[in-house]
Amino acid sequence: PxxxxxxxxxxxxxxxxxxxxxxxxxxxxxxxxxxxxxxxxxxxxxxxxxxxxxxxxxxxxxxxxxxxxxxxxxxxxxTIQPQAPLSQHAHARLMVAICALEQGKEDVARAAMFSFFDDYGITYISRxxxxxxxxxxxxxxxxxxxxxxxxxxxxxxxxxxxxxxxxxxxxxxxxxxxxxxxxxxxxxxxxxxxxxxxxxxxxxxxxxxxxxxxxxxxxxxxxxxxxxxLLPISALISPMHFPDIAAKENGVDILHR
Structure with missing residues (x-):
């Protein structure tokens, strides 16, 4: 690949x-x-x-x-290279949680992440x-x-x-x-x-x-x-995979929450 x-x-x-x-x-x-x-x-x-x-x-x-x-x-x-893009579906699922955080809806963001963990687990294989x-x-x-x-x-x-x-x-x-x-x-x-x-x-x-x-x-x-x-799934929520969010004011802080 x-x-x-x-x-x-x-x-x-x-x-x-x-x-x-x-x-x-x-x-x-x-x-x-x-x-x-x-x-x-x-x-x-x-x-x-x-x-x-x-x-x-x-x-x-x-x-x-x-x-x-x-x-x-x-x-x-x-070894999966760090710049490897997320699948379209996984990216969209994580965006739901990120957008909820932007709007201050932490409960919605938390529920979205728990749903993501149920489907993908809490870690991924990097090597x-x-x-x-x-x-x-x-x-x-x-x-x-x-x-x-x-x-x-x-x-x-x-x-x-x-x-x-x-x-x-x-x-x-x-x-x-x-x-x-x-x-x-x-x-x-x-x-x-x-x-x-x-x-x-x-x-x-x-x-x-x-x-x-x-x-x-x-x-x-x-x-x-x-x-x-193994690496934590949270490592995928980064400026590299979500550059548009990172470019916004406080965007990096949101990605690291």
Whole structure:
């Protein structure tokens, strides 16, 4: 639309997003078992499985840990420009209240505004954030913890997440951390809103790896509403939208009442 500005987000912030599950209790916590918030988040936002027994057995059998990165990926913002004109109907409804104030009929003005609020609400959306929800889940050999700290492992997973979902992020010593981490990855799967499960690498024959292009073919859309900014409806009653009233004596005061 003419008065909507789109602005891409150039760099994502991925700090401390990764979680490591290397014991029974840590795996339960990561999956949200007994922790209502995490369980709700996974089922509502992603629909990931919670096959705890299978995952724990896999960790034990392979002397491995699970590393997960879950995040919102903020792609762009849509912002309504301040000079965007009001619709003809909304402008006319607000004029009823403004004219009543000019004539000193405050009760009429108040009734007109309450009627306006009933139809339009008391706020309007000035900006929305668009992107998608995504998760990377990888099984890594426990050998990595002999030479690297858990923070190094998490950093490597975060870098891999940024690479897989093609988003820009900055890290200190990022390439080395990523290379060291990738050497210890046994299997990997990624998932995003609107897409199926992606296995960029796999440790089993019955679960072949997929190319990025093959995975993209499963995606209907990656877009999701991540957030929004609200402004009070009263912000629309301004000299910009009612210049004729503002030009009158005491007009600005009337608009600000």
């Amino acid at each position: 003419k008065y909507v500005e789109a602005r891409a987000v150039r760099e994502q912030q991925f700090s401390r997003l990764a979680t490591i599950s290397s014991t029974s209790s840590s795996l339960k916590k990561a999956k949200g078992l007994g922790v209502g918030g995490d369980a709700k988040y996974e089922s509502a936002s992603f629909g990931f499985d919670t096959g705890f027994q299978d995952d724990y057995a896999t960790m034990v059998d392979n002397d491995a840990s699970y590393v997960e990165v879950k995040s919102q990926v903020h792609s762009y913002d849509l 929305v954030s668009i992107g998608y929800y995504a998760q990377l889940r990888e099984m890594v050999s426990n050998e990595i913890f002999k030479t690297h700290t858990s923070n190094d492992v998490k950093a490597g997973a975060n870098i891999g997440f940024a690479s897989i979902f093609d988003v820009e992020a900055s890290y200190t010593n990022g390439q080395k951390k990523s290379n060291d981490y990738e050497k210890h990855v046994r299997s990997s799967r990624a998932e995003a809103v609107g897409c199926g499960i992606w296995h960029p690498s796999s440790g089993s024959d019955d679960q072949p790896s997929m190319t990025f292009d093959e995975w993209l073919e499963t995606c209907d859309t990656g877009n999701a509403l991540l957030g929004q900014d």
